[in-house]
Amino acid sequence: MKARVHVMLKNGVLDPQGEAVRHALGALGxxxxxxxxxxKVIELDLxxxxxxxxxxxxxxxxxANTVIESYSVELV
Amino acid sequence: MKARVHVMLKNGVLDPQGEAVRHALGALGxxxxxxxxxxKVIELDLxxxxxxxxxxxxxxxxxANTVIESYSVELV
Incomplete structure (x- = not known):
């Protein structure tokens, strides 16, 4: 069986990587x-x-670092 | 509207990050x-x-670096 875990920074936590992507998309038009x-998405083969x-x-x-990140688990 | 993009390394491409996680999970029992x-998962606010x-x-x-990565787009 497989499980998929999504790990996202919590709302309010600064996301410089995302911000960099936003700028780059703007620069590309x-x-x-x-x-x-x-x-992050982590696919586990269990x-x-x-x-x-x-x-x-x-x-x-x-x-996940639960201080700043939230996660969700999905069994596939 | 929102879009969610999943970017994964293609099958056959070595994934040292994933391998490190697998080892660490084993070490934790x-x-x-x-x-x-x-x-990676990228959430876009469009x-x-x-x-x-x-x-x-x-x-x-x-x-995505389409040489080694595959992606999927999902509109939310």
């Missing part, structure tokens, strides 16, 4: 880009029957 | 993690009515 946030709670624990312990 | 791939083709163009020109 793409108008109307009001904001860009960049995050043993069948791994409960979602285990993936949540992985996020809490390793995959 | 999570068994059964067979593989990990790490990619002017209403921006066509998906424009977002695809952004991916081709800036967001």
């Amino acid at each position: 793409f108008d109307g880009v009001q904001g860009v946030r960049q995050g 043993a069948d029957g791994t409960p979602e709670a285990t993936v949540t624990e992985m996020c809490e312990k390793l995959l | 999570f068994d059964g993690v067979q593989g990990v791939r790490q990619g 002017a209403d009515g921006t066509p998906e083709a424009t977002v695809t163009e952004m991916c081709e020109k800036l967001l």
